Amino acid sequence: MLRALSERPLHLPRLRPYVPRPSDPAIFWFNAERDDILRTVVQRVLEGATTGSARMELALNDAAFHEVRRLEAQRDEESRTQLGYYRGLLRRIGRMSDSEKRATLEELITRFAHDVAGNFDPRVYALARRGVPKVITSVMDPSRLATDLLSADAPAIHDLLAVQGDVARLRALEPRGTLIYVPTHSSNLDSIVLAHALDRSDLAPVVYGAGKNLFTNPIISFFMHNLGAYRVDRRVRVGLYKAVLKAYSSVLIERGYHSLFFPGGTRSRSGLIERHLKLGLAGTGVSAFARNKRGRIARDVWFVPTTINYSLVLEAETLMEDWLSEEGRARYIIEDDEFSRIDRWVAFFRKLVGLHHACVIRFGDPVDPFGNPVDAEGRSASPAGRTIDPSSYLLDQGEIVLDEARDAAYTRELADVLVERYERETVIMTTQLVAHVLFRHLTDVTAGLDLFARLRYRGEIAMPREELEAKLGEARDALTDLEQAGAVHTSEPLRTLAPATLIARAIEVWNGYHSTRVASDRGDEVLIDDPKLLLYYQNRLVPYAERIAGRRDRRAAREIAQMVSTR
Amino acid sequence: MKTSADGAALDGAPAVGVIGGGAFGRGLALAARRNSHRVRLYSRHPDGQALSPLTAPPAKRERATSKANEDPRATRRRPAGPPIEITSELGAVAEASLLFVAVPSRYFPDLARALEPYLDGRHLIVHVSRGLVGPELLTLTDVLREHTAARRLGALAGPLSATALAQGRPGGGVIGTLFPGVAAAVREALAGPSMRIYETDDLVGVQISSALVGVMTVVSAMLRERGLGPTAVALFCSRALAETTRITESRGGRAETTTGLAGAGDLFSAIGGDGRPEIALGEALGRGAPVDEAAAAAGAHVEGLELATLAAEYAASKGLSTPVATAIADMLAERTTLDETLTRLMAYPVGTE
Numbered sequence: 001m002l003r004a005l006s007e008r009p010l011h012l013p014r015l016r017p018y019v020p021r022p023s024d025p026a027i028f029w030f031n032a033e034r035d036d037i038l039r040t041v042v043q044r045v046l047e048g049a050t051t052g053s054a055r056m057e058l059a060l061n062d063a064a065f066h067e068v069r070r071l072e073a074q075r076d077e078e079s080r081t082q083l084g085y086y087r088g089l090l091r092r093i094g095r096m097s098d099s100e101k102r103a104t105l106e107e108l109i110t111r112f113a114h115d116v117a118g119n120f121d122p123r124v125y126a127l128a129r130r131g132v133p134k135v136i137t138s139v140m141d142p143s144r145l146a147t148d149l150l151s152a153d154a155p156a157i158h159d160l161l162a163v164q165g166d167v168a169r170l171r172a173l174e175p176r177g178t179l180i181y182v183p184t185h186s187s188n189l190d191s192i193v194l195a196h197a198l199d200r201s202d203l204a205p206v207v208y209g210a211g212k213n214l215f216t217n218p219i220i221s222f223f224m225h226n227l228g229a230y231r232v233d234r235r236v237r238v239g240l241y242k243a244v245l246k247a248y249s250s251v252l253i254e255r256g257y258h259s260l261f262f263p264g265g266t267r268s269r270s271g272l273i274e275r276h277l278k279l280g281l282a283g284t285g286v287s288a289f290a291r292n293k294r295g296r297i298a299r300d301v302w303f304v305p306t307t308i309n310y311s312l313v314l315e316a317e318t319l320m321e322d323w324l325s326e327e328g329r330a331r332y333i334i335e336d337d338e339f340s341r342i343d344r345w346v347a348f349f350r351k352l353v354g355l356h357h358a359c360v361i362r363f364g365d366p367v368d369p370f371g372n373p374v375d376a377e378g379r380s381a382s383p384a385g386r387t388i389d390p391s392s393y394l395l396d397q398g399e400i401v402l403d404e405a406r407d408a409a410y411t412r413e414l415a416d417v418l419v420e421r422y423e424r425e426t427v428i429m430t431t432q433l434v435a436h437v438l439f440r441h442l443t444d445v446t447a448g449l450d451l452f453a454r455l456r457y458r459g460e461i462a463m464p465r466e467e468l469e470a471k472l473g474e475a476r477d478a479l480t481d482l483e484q485a486g487a488v489h490t491s492e493p494l495r496t497l498a499p500a501t502l503i504a505r506a507i508e509v510w511n512g513y514h515s516t517r518v519a520s521d522r523g524d525e526v527l528i529d530d531p532k533l534l535l536y537y538q539n540r541l542v543p544y545a546e547r548i549a550g551r552r553d554r555r556a557a558r559e560i561a562q563m564v565s566t567r
Numbered sequence: 568m569k570t571s572a573d574g575a576a577l578d579g580a581p582a583v584g585v586i587g588g589g590a591f592g593r594g595l596a597l598a599a600r601r602n603s604h605r606v607r608l609y610s611r612h613p614d615g616q617a618l619s620p621l622t623a624p625p626a627k628r629e630r631a632t633s634k635a636n637e638d639p640r641a642t643r644r645r646p647a648g649p650p651i652e653i654t655s656e657l658g659a660v661a662e663a664s665l666l667f668v669a670v671p672s673r674y675f676p677d678l679a680r681a682l683e684p685y686l687d688g689r690h691l692i693v694h695v696s697r698g699l700v701g702p703e704l705l706t707l708t709d710v711l712r713e714h715t716a717a718r719r720l721g722a723l724a725g726p727l728s729a730t731a732l733a734q735g736r737p738g739g740g741v742i743g744t745l746f747p748g749v750a751a752a753v754r755e756a757l758a759g760p761s762m763r764i765y766e767t768d769d770l771v772g773v774q775i776s777s778a779l780v781g782v783m784t785v786v787s788a789m790l791r792e793r794g795l796g797p798t799a800v801a802l803f804c805s806r807a808l809a810e811t812t813r814i815t816e817s818r819g820g821r822a823e824t825t826t827g828l829a830g831a832g833d834l835f836s837a838i839g840g841d842g843r844p845e846i847a848l849g850e851a852l853g854r855g856a857p858v859d860e861a862a863a864a865a866g867a868h869v870e871g872l873e874l875a876t877l878a879a880e881y882a883a884s885k886g887l888s889t890p891v892a893t894a895i896a897d898m899l900a901e902r903t904t905l906d907e908t909l910t911r912l913m914a915y916p917v918g919t920e
Contacts, residue, residue: 370688370716370718371718372716382683382686382687382715382716383683383713383714383715383716384680384683384684386683386684386716388687388688388716389687389688390688391688392687392688392689393688393689393718393719394688395664395688395689396748397664403748405746405747405748406719406746406747406748409719409744409745409746409747409768410718412745413712413718413745558884558886562885562886
């Protein structure tokens with residue numbers, strides 16, 4: 001049953017259509033605009049693919065070949081219904097006339113576009129606004145889901161999640177252009193907690209290209225389908241499909257739909273802050289900006305670098321396993337991780353309930369598509385603070401031109417800006433700093449060993465409590481100094497609690513959720529049980545490791561920085 | 568109305584701007600004029616003697632050059648064109664969309680800040696300087712990005728010499744840029760039958776290679792001055808190139824860039840004796856002159872001898888093995904003598920290549 005639910009879009013019956021108000025964000029008009037958007041997408045992709053007979057044939061061959069290969073390997077419901085079509089297509093292409101090729105291309109593009117396109121149901125949105133916190137917390141006890149959804153008292157998610165950053169500026173920018181949120185990515189929960197953070201901050205909902213694998217969780221699937229998410233199937237390798245995705249996201253941005261992309265492409269396997277961004281679909285923000293400017297449409301595009309910081313990461317164990325295994329690097333989609341297992345959700349949320357600020361979302365200051373800072377009026381500023389016209393970046397001999405290669409280069413430049421912003425906007429959590437100080441100790445006493453040899457020290461090395469507390473205090477003070485200098489942020493508990501309390505909280509949060517003990521308190525010392533998970537949590541600290549190390553720890557800190565950066 | 572140094576009117580935007588009136592800046596300006604572009608050159612000393620040939624009409628000037636060292640193919644191309652406009656205002660040179668920057672790297676941060684008020688997104692900026700900045704080995708395009716709003720940046724490197732550019736002798740280089748439009752503009756400005764401009768998107772690799780080749784050139788000249796033969800020089804250069812590759816990759820560049828025009832290509836040209844000032848500096852050092860004195864004797868701003876030190880420190884912080892850079896850094900800091908350095912390098916454990 002759950003399987004069927006997750007594979008088919010589930011919609012509420014259409015009883016009474018919602019009539020959007022003028023003050024509603026663009027997404028409330030989505031269903032009215034949907035057909036028009038799809039038409040634009042199909043037309044745009046078709047124009048690009050039909051510039052000559054040879055090109056059309058190549059596009060058709062590419063589509064048929066890749067789909068046949070994928071469906072043959074997949075052997076599921078989709079294969080049974082689709083494989084015949086693509087095999088037939090592969091045989092027919094050679095005999096097609098140009099007009100048949102064109103018609104078939106249009107058919108394929110339309111297919112892809114409909115597969116991608118999302119839906120937005122304001123009723124589901126209203127339900128989600130009231131219900132999502134409850135859904136999340138009632139996962140702790142699925143049997144109470146129905147009663148919880150209907151009851152009036154919201155559980156304590158408010159305290160669980162903290163939102164930081166200049167939200168007022170984002171609110172001011174919303175009606176003036178399109179905001180593209182580009183957060184760090186550690187968990188499949190990210191899109192949900194971000195949606196909640198937006199709602200809580202009175203910011204408009206966003207459209208989001210969700211990986212098809214996200215739809216494996218039936219609860220999430222329902223909301224995804226009805227809250228404007230469009231589906232991205234990473235298994236499809238067809239060029240036309242990618243063109244459809246790009247065109248779709250570009251058209252949405254051009255039309256003012258605030259959007260969400262994870263520019264890392266996939267969840268950070270290692271817990272490291274992302275340093276190599278591909279940007280992927282987020283890159284369409286640059287060309288959408290160019291198209292609007294060329295069409296004299298007064299709608300700017302701004303990127304909001306955002307960090308999502310967790311005390312405890314739902315999928316930490318699977319992600320870390322994946323990072324450490326050689327084959328893991330090729331694996332893009334994990335279908336059998338904690339995210340799709342209800343029992344892990346239960347354990348996870350049980351652990352977090354009552355934990356003050358277990359997740360901190362921090363909205364960084366927005367930038368224009370060329371990485372320049374933007375004020376509340378939407379004006380771009382040069383490094384010296386002069387107002388500059390962002391459309392000047394599109395000029396060629398005095399004319400605004402569309403140029404894919406140029407925009408791809410701007411996108412790469414923007415990726416560098418985001419990487420730098422992530423580092424500054426990261427909020428260090430208690431578990432991460434405690435893990436770092438413990439792991440640094442492990443590194444210090446196992447000097448000269450490589451990473452894998454270190455990870456075998458399970459339950460063998462302990463750190464004297466007194467030393468741990470002292471070094472944790474030192475590291476926290478150094479981090480606070482860095483925070484003063486604008487280089488990083490710290491969570492409120494980390495900033496305010498005594499080192500002894502921080503250690504106790506970290507151990508308490510880890511143990512009981514993770515399937516192995518991470519560290520254990522043995523009175524006058526703390527034992528390192530699972531270096532692997534410690535490494536995962538401490539990896540967030542890698543960019544700052546050398547700067548927060550005391551003189552005696554500098555060598556170990558440098559070793560940590562080098563060890564991780566060479567992987 | 569803006570006026571040039573000699574009072575002539577500077578109306579309308581030129582196609583190409585050149586910042587820096589040194590040999591390289593003058594060479595770039597002449598090469599662009601040869602391609603029939605209107606060129607404006609910024610110099611802090613607009614009345615300097617070296618600039619006077621630029622403002623003369625091209626036909627007259629080129630007739631005056633000696634036939635002996637001029638390529639006959641270049642001589643046949645006699646472009647007409649207005650004289651190069653000389654200005655001492657950054658605002659005037661920034662009216663051009665394509666700007667070449669040819670100033671010593673140590674002036675780069677100041678120049679970038681001074682240029683900031685005149686730059687926006689329309690500018691294409693390409694520099695030809697050798698140099699890296701600070702412990703993180705920031706490239707000069709990093710410096711431009713940090714201090715200005717310009718994004719379409721590039722670095723032109725490789726076996727380009729100021730004389731070859733000025734006289735239109737056969738030569739070539741590589742433009743590192745993420746923007747194909749920048750490469751196209753540079754080709755349009757400079758390329759021709761005697762000037763080949765290759766292209767790469769490895770902007771970091773081009774700049775690191777080019778900067779470190781500068782150091783290698785000095786050291787190789789030093790070694791020769793000390794009577795060491797071609798084998799020792801080749802040994803040094805090859806190992807130093809290998810270290811350059813490690814540093815390049817660590818900064819996100821690609822190994823093949825080091826072995827291309829910006830690295831090996833440039834080094835071949837230097838060793839072959841293209842008359843660049845680093846050679847004179849290296850020879851003076853080889854004769855035992857103190858660093859300051861040697862630099863003065865070379866008669867040019869030789870960029871980044873301290874770069875050997877920066878590179879060695881950077882490599883140490885990243886755990887890279889760079890024994891040559893470390894030995895050179897120690898010698899330049901006068902912690903070791905040349906002979907001690909040689910002994911130390913020759914005694915370094917031999918590994919697989």
